[in-house]
Amino acid sequence: MKFFSQAKIDTKELQSFVDLASSRRSVRSFDSGQQIPKETLEKIADAGRWAPSGANSQPWEICVVEDPERVREVAAVMASQADRLNDHCKGFPHVHKKHWVHDSVALIAVFVDPRWAETYPVALDSDLDRTEYMENRSNILLVSVGAAIQNLQLATTAAGLTSAWLSGGGEPQTARDLQGLLGFPPTHIPYGIVPIGWPRRKAESRWRRPISEVVHWNKAAGANLRSQQDIDHYLAKERRHSIYKDAQARDEHVEKAASDGEIDVVDDGTP
Ligand SMILES: Cc1cc2nc3c(=O)[nH]c(=O)nc-3n(C[C@H](O)[C@H](O)[C@H](O)COP(=O)(O)O)c2cc1C
Structure with missing residues (x-):
């Protein structure tokens, strides 16, 4: 009983773990x-x-x-x-x-x-x-x-x-x-x-789907589920930019690819 009455969320420890994970x-x-x-x-x-x-x-x-x-x-x-x-x-x-x-x-x-x-x-x-x-x-x-x-x-x-x-x-x-x-x-x-x-x-940052799209509270947020079309699009336009580049460079390339269909080479993440 005593243990539970003293229980509290260790927000500091939690945040440092999330910082480490990210x-x-x-x-x-x-x-x-x-x-x-x-x-x-x-x-x-x-x-x-x-x-x-x-x-x-x-x-x-x-x-x-x-x-x-x-x-x-x-x-x-x-x-x-x-x-x-x-x-x-x-x-x-x-x-x-x-x-x-x-x-x-x-x-x-x-x-x-x-x-x-x-x-x-x-x-x-x-x-x-x-x-x-x-x-x-x-x-x-x-x-x-x-x-x-x-x-x-x-x-x-x-x-x-x-x-x-x-x-x-x-x-x-x-x-x-x-x-x-x-x-x-x-x-x-x-x-x-x-x-x-x-x-x-x-270490650079890396693209992640936004938390509001990935996390489903209590039930599936249907609109956030990705479709076969999204997979095809990722394969055709986004994958090559998403694995090695930092998040900002990735977004710029994906935006450009969407507007002019440009195909660029994959780099090794070196700035
Ligand atoms: C199961 C699994 C297999 C992976 N295989 C490779 C691999 O063979 N070569 C490689 O360079 N990266 C590999 N990765 C790393 C992913 O490309 C990387 O985790 C992803 O692009 C996200 O980037 P980040 O780890 O920097 O956040 C793998 C990751 C996982 C989880």
Whole structure:
């Protein structure tokens, strides 16, 4: 009772957390060199370890790569992954300096063993299991992993470092390369690779949908739900400006693209 009577919202702590969350940025240019203390990297990994997961399965192994030679090897794998992506997924915006990852001071590879999805709800009625639960088991696995990677990134930001989130480790060729390099068996897939480094410059802002459109109070605000047309438009006109540019530059480009259909190259966020 006493506890509840004293409860109050800690608005200051809440605001500093929101500030931290909004200042986390995917940064793709690091100042190379200066090592990150091992204790700092372990703290960052610890934040990942505390993430929630379906059935508390903790389906991840958090591999911290900080030996400079090993960092170079992992960076080389990710640079090849970027080359393959740029060759095969034409049209997907990419950064010109695709080898920026070589400036990472450390990398955290989050390996996931999907067999842990077996620990999520299974209906004993097999028909119902297929329609209701089976697919959701992989959703539970993936969102759990997302929570862990997000924690790693937030902790990195809190330490004054910057990071990015590379999903290419989930591609089979890259997964095999990383498994071989880091000694993980084929059961373990590196769904997230987080290069960490010293920010080369202050992290820019990034476009977000306005809060009044994203947040639905008590029921769906139907007018704010995005349609297939919005997805098509994003793909055709906005995506290439929205991933790497700061928010203001993005808005200017999108406005220009809407008025004259201009197509510009994707940059790497360097001012
Ligand atoms: C699941 C996931 C996969 C991502 N994969 C990549 C990636 O492979 N390469 C990359 O440069 N950024 C990747 N990103 C980063 C996004 O592009 C970035 O979060 C988004 O553009 C918003 O920018 P911000 O993180 O700076 O706010 C990924 C992010 C998520 C959540």
